[in-house]
Amino acid sequence: MANITAAMVKELREKTGAGMMDCKSALNETAGDLEAAVDWLRKKGLAKAAKKAGRVAAEGLVAVESAGHHAAVVEVNSETDFVARNDSFQAFVREAAKLALNAQGSVEALEAARFPGSETTVKDKLQELIATIGENMTLRRVAKLQVEKGLIASYVHSQVSEGLGKIGVLVALESPGDVGFLGQLGRQIAMHVAATNPVALDASGVDAATVERESNILREKNAGKPDHVLAKIVESGLKSYYKEVTLLEQPFVHDTSKTVAQVLKEAEGKAGGSLKLTGFVRYALGEGIEKEEAPDFAAEVAAAAKG
Numbered sequence: 677m678a679n680i681t682a683a684m685v686k687e688l689r690e691k692t693g694a695g696m697m698d699c700k701s702a703l704n705e706t707a708g709d710l711e712a713a714v715d716w717l718r719k720k721g722l723a724k725a726a727k728k729a730g731r732v733a734a735e736g737l738v739a740v741e742s743a744g745h746h747a748a749v750v751e752v753n754s755e756t757d758f759v760a761r762n763d764s765f766q767a768f769v770r771e772a773a774k775l776a777l778n779a780q781g782s783v784e785a786l787e788a789a790r791f792p793g794s795e796t797t798v799k800d801k802l803q804e805l806i807a808t809i810g811e812n813m814t815l816r817r818v819a820k821l822q823v824e825k826g827l828i829a830s831y832v833h834s835q836v837s838e839g840l841g842k843i844g845v846l847v848a849l850e851s852p853g854d855v856g857f858l859g860q861l862g863r864q865i866a867m868h869v870a871a872t873n874p875v876a877l878d879a880s881g882v883d884a885a886t887v888e889r890e891s892n893i894l895r896e897k898n899a900g901k902p903d904h905v906l907a908k909i910v911e912s913g914l915k916s917y918y919k920e921v922t923l924l925e926q927p928f929v930h931d932t933s934k935t936v937a938q939v940l941k942e943a944e945g946k947a948g949g950s951l952k953l954t955g956f957v958r959y960a961l962g963e964g965i966e967k968e969e970a971p972d973f974a975a976e977v978a979a980a981a982k983g
Contacts (some may be wrong), residue, residue, distance in 0.1 A: 678708030688713055717807075736760055736813070738844035738959045739773035740830040747828035748776035748820045749844045750786070751959050752802075755811040765813075766837055768805055772798060772815065773839065781820040819846070819957045826851040826951075829862020833870045845869045848955040853947030861943055864930055869958050874923040877955065879914075882922065890917050923956060 680703045688699040688710060698717060706712035736753040737760050752769045759765050771792055779786035787799035794801065798815070806813050821828050826849045834842035845866040849858050876882045894913040898906055919925045924937040931939070936953070944951045 678703070680704060680708055684708065684710070688717075736961060737766065737769045737836070737840045738832070738842060738961050739769045739840050740832055740844045740846060741770075741773035741777060741839060742828055742830050742846075743777055744827060745824070746777060746820060746822035747830055747846050748773055748779070748781075748818060749830075749846050749957055749959050750776050750818045751816045751844075751961065753814045753816050753962065753965070754809075755813075759809055759811050759813070760836065762809060764805060765809065766840055768801065769840060770837075772818075776818045776820060779818055779820065781818055783815060783818055786818050787815060817959065819959070821846050821848040821955050821957060823848050823850045823954065826853070827855055827858050827862060829859060829866050831863055831866035831870055842961045843870050844957075844959045846957045847953065849951065850954045851947055851949055851951040853944070853949035853951060857943075857947050858951075861939075861947075865936065865939075865953065866956075868926070868929045868936065869923065869956050871929050872923075872926055873958060873960070874926060874956075875921045876923070877953070878922050878924050879918045882918070887914065890914060924953065 680700060684703055685696060685699045688703060689696060699713070702713035702716040703710075706716055735755060735757045736751065738749065738751050740749045741747060750769065750773050752765075752772060754760060754765065772786065775789045775791075775798060776786050779789065787797060787802075789798050790796070791798050791801040796804070802813055802815060829847045829849060830839075831845045831847075832839060832841040832843065833845075847862050847866045847869060849862050849865075851858055875886070891910050891914065894910045895906060898909050901909070919935075924940075925935055928934050928936050928939045934942070940951055940953055
């Protein structure tokens with residue numbers, strides 16, 4: 677049997693974040709081979725993570741990373757907000773956002789990327805983090821925007837650290853104009869997106885099912901009217917709906933007397949060239965995840981008392 681020293685256990689513990697006894701067991705199982713012991717612990721970590729996979733992870737962080745003509749946003753979820761304040765978790769999310777610049781908006785591609793400073797993938801690194809911290813975590817989604825000329829502006833709301841927070845927004849501005857001015861304008865528009873949560877850039881981008889649902893509501897509200905009158909009501913109603921939910925038609929939050937489209941048009945002179953908003957992404961932490969309701973302990977006690 678190999679002679680397992682305290683120094684070996686300490687080195688393995690620092691390398692993996694696993695408990696002291698687990699590290700000692702791993703070294704015993706692998707005859708003191710450090711790298712084999714790391715793999716042994718990873719496998720053990722994977723087994724632990726599998727048990728946690730059923731838990732709802734709706735907390736965590738959204739991260740943005742910009743690199744001039746391209747930028748990315750990622751959402752990584754945890755079970756509790758406490759983990760979102762963990763330095764190791766924040767470091768993982770920050771690195772994931774940087775790697776997302778080359779992931780082309782694909783979770784699978786990001787998971788397969790090599791995590792910096794290690795020989796493991798992003799997916800396996802997350803599994804190691806799950807084993808170390810003891811909560812279920814998921815790399816939920818990733819998106820990327822890019823422009824040929826201009827920049828991608830970003831904004832993070834409820835920021836807990838540089839580039840990390842509860843809402844992350846990217847706005848793509850295509851323009852040959854002044855980058856400094858574009859950056860200021862882009863940030864203002866990104867803040868607008870964070871506040872108003874538009875569903876699409878313009879009417880053409882609104883999901884067909886959403887348009888049909890809004891049309892049906894208008895028809896039901898005006899049932900009994902002649903068909904030609906009903907058609908005009910639906911058309912007018914949809915125009916009003918688009919003004920509320922499409923970015924270019926919304927009143928600009930920094931100057932509600934103008935739409936975002938009007939602001940962009942007027943900004944061309946200051947930018948020194950043509951200016952077009954070609955896309956945006958808004959990630960709000962946990963949106964769309966069905967969270968488990970907290971248990972009603974009073975009801976549980978009452979039910980138990982009744983037998």
